[in-house]
Amino acid sequence: MFVQQLEPVAGSLALSALVAALPLVTVLVLLGLVRMKAHLAGLIGLAVALAAARLAYGMPLGQGLSSAAQGVLFGLFPILWIVVNALWVYRMTVRTQHFDILRRSFGRLSDDPRIQALVVAFCFGALLEALAGFGAPVAISAVMLVALGFDPVRAAVVALVANTAPVAFGAMGTPVVTLAQVTGLPLDTVASVVGRQTPLLALVVPLVLVWLVDGRRGLRETWVPALACGFAFAAAQFLASNYVSAQLADIGAALAGAGALMAVPSARKPADEPVRATVLTGVRSEDLDREDPRREVLRAYAPYVLIVVIFSLAQIPPVKDLLAGATRTFDWPFLNVADPQGAPVSGNVFALPLVSTGGTLVLLAGLATAVVLRVRAREALREWAATVHELRFAILTVTSVLALAYVMNLSGQAATIGHFVAAAGAGLAFLSPVLGWFGVAVTGSDTSANALFGALQVTAANQSGLSPELLAAANSSGGVLGKMISPQNLTIACAAVGLAGREGDLLRKVLPWSLGLLLVMCLIVMGQSTPVLGWMLP
Numbered sequence: 001m002f003v004q005q006l007e008p009v010a011g012s013l014a015l016s017a018l019v020a021a022l023p024l025v026t027v028l029v030l031l032g033l034v035r036m037k038a039h040l041a042g043l044i045g046l047a048v049a050l051a052a053a054r055l056a057y058g059m060p061l062g063q064g065l066s067s068a069a070q071g072v073l074f075g076l077f078p079i080l081w082i083v084v085n086a087l088w089v090y091r092m093t094v095r096t097q098h099f100d101i102l103r104r105s106f107g108r109l110s111d112d113p114r115i116q117a118l119v120v121a122f123c124f125g126a127l128l129e130a131l132a133g134f135g136a137p138v139a140i141s142a143v144m145l146v147a148l149g150f151d152p153v154r155a156a157v158v159a160l161v162a163n164t165a166p167v168a169f170g171a172m173g174t175p176v177v178t179l180a181q182v183t184g185l186p187l188d189t190v191a192s193v194v195g196r197q198t199p200l201l202a203l204v205v206p207l208v209l210v211w212l213v214d215g216r217r218g219l220r221e222t223w224v225p226a227l228a229c230g231f232a233f234a235a236a237q238f239l240a241s242n243y244v245s246a247q248l249a250d251i252g253a254a255l256a257g258a259g260a261l262m263a264v265p266s267a268r269k270p271a272d273e274p275v276r277a278t279v280l281t282g283v284r285s286e287d288l289d290r291e292d293p294r295r296e297v298l299r300a301y302a303p304y305v306l307i308v309v310i311f312s313l314a315q316i317p318p319v320k321d322l323l324a325g326a327t328r329t330f331d332w333p334f335l336n337v338a339d340p341q342g343a344p345v346s347g348n349v350f351a352l353p354l355v356s357t358g359g360t361l362v363l364l365a366g367l368a369t370a371v372v373l374r375v376r377a378r379e380a381l382r383e384w385a386a387t388v389h390e391l392r393f394a395i396l397t398v399t400s401v402l403a404l405a406y407v408m409n410l411s412g413q414a415a416t417i418g419h420f421v422a423a424a425g426a427g428l429a430f431l432s433p434v435l436g437w438f439g440v441a442v443t444g445s446d447t448s449a450n451a452l453f454g455a456l457q458v459t460a461a462n463q464s465g466l467s468p469e470l471l472a473a474a475n476s477s478g479g480v481l482g483k484m485i486s487p488q489n490l491t492i493a494c495a496a497v498g499l500a501g502r503e504g505d506l507l508r509k510v511l512p513w514s515l516g517l518l519l520v521m522c523l524i525v526m527g528q529s530t531p532v533l534g535w536m537l538p
Contacts, residue, residue, distance in 0.1 A: 001336045004345075004412030006419055008057050017420035019056045020413035023049035023404055024452060032442045035487070039393050042400030049404045053411035064407055066334040070350060071406030074181055075399035077352065079447070080391070081359030082172045082247075083398075086131045088387045089303050089366045095383060096373045098300040101292045103144060105300065108288065109262055112271035113150065113279040114210045114222045118229050120144045121162035122206055123258040126233070127304065129163065129170040130250035135444075137170075138163050138489055139496040147288060149280035152497035157509050158212050160484040160493055164517065165202040165233065167446050167480035168194050169241065169249035172358045175476050176246050179450040182405050183458045183472050184346050187246065192538045193473035195241025195249065198480060199234035200524055201517060202253070206230040208513060214279055221275075225267035232260030242538070245311045247358045251304055303369040310365045314356070323356035337410050347410050398447065405451040418459020428464050429529035432457060432471045433478025433521045437514075440479035444488030449479045466529055470537065474525040481518045484510045 009016040027045035030036040036044075046068060053059040053067075093099040106124045110116055121141045128137040138159045145155035168175050169191075176194055180187035206226040210218040219226075236256035240249040261267050292300075313319055329351045337345045354360065370380040388395070408414045424431060435457065439449025453475050461471040483489055490503040499506070527533030 003338045016416045020416040028442045039396035046404040049407040057411045059411045067406045067410040068403035071403035072399045075402040078357035085362040086172045088384050090131045091383045102300040114213045114218045115267050117209050117213045121158045123254045125162050126166035126250050126254035129166040135492040139492050142496045156493040156497050164480050166250040168476045173246040175446040178447045179454045182454040191246035192242045193469050197477040199238045202234040203230045225264040228264045229257045229261040233257035248311050302372045306368045307365040326355040328352045401448045409455045414455040415459050418456045421460040422463030430522050430526040432474040436475035436479035437482040440482035444486035446479040485514045
């Protein structure tokens, strides 16, 4: 048995924390300063984590490698199993051109550019985040706005700022699923707390978007539909994450936001010509004027309806119990770890939810989608294989980062850093979202930031007397605000609208909003750690 130590380096917590932080510092420096590819940085960080575990913490190499292998398996199943199948569904809609029909359906909802920004970047972007994630919402939303006549810079900025509120539940809940696994907290609990933080952002972001599109005039003339959209989005995200399924939070929120927006009479009024002349300085695509048969429009929405139906059925208690019965739990080979008190850690046992996991449910929805969209079996299989090929570097990145996280968690490195950080005391609640924000700003992924810092946040919370669920959720909720300034997202946005090499210009425009919204989230989390807003927590 390997027993974790909190102060293995010269009996000093500070020196031990410094050594324990080396894998994280390595990854962040390689990504942020050296600009190394994420999958290479992850692999090098994993090597540093294994070296620190063996040389400083005394973890046998065999157990260190076994820890890494467990992280790789978790990265593949259920995390990437969810991502691959969700992106597969999206690729099938692109192949059958039903995605173009869906895009035109959203684009025709209003001719007011301020409302179009809400529909396309905020609502449709959230729908894309629910399935595709990994930069696709920013790229596609920005391209759609340019097609509507937006200036490329304005389109890119709007798409980046809009890609905030849905991120924590993106790719069918992948970030919160990862957070729950690396922290050992129940998924339902983590998702419910995140679902009481990010919806508050959703109330604000639509107002920010209409300001970005048309300044003070835009806010004065369209604050009612913007607020209606944000409120409906926030309510749906809260309800889904707390009472239905975290995987459905973004789909429900996107559809509810778009529906509420169109229910406001002023949102359907034609825009004044001065507004259109000021905002729409580009060339509008004629493709948006193409009429689609009603039947095909319904089929374009079918994949999202199928996902909602299948996930909802899976939450019915008898069905949920039946699916859970297929879960396989077993002792992880070559791993026998105890915490500093001598109690076996939960990582010694591994659970494999074969059927109940979100990825399998999305796969079922994908098979039904293939039938509805009339995709032949061979073509569907080819699209699935193409999806895996497209994600090959993301697969390597996710598995290496999760392997690194598991080595740090099981060797005791994360616990050492958590005890050291706990010295911040009550101020930790305010700083907690900043750690997630920084992680996403560097890695470009809320999933990766949760894997790297989730366990650290929980350890620090336990040592400082704060709620571990609150700080774990704060890591993810703060992280969503770092996505708009991550080099990965900035590059994607620039490439999508033909602004290659102007990432710095976009960064200067979105950084103030990122920092401002981060401050709001820090204040929310600090308030939730006290009686002032503590009533909001489950």
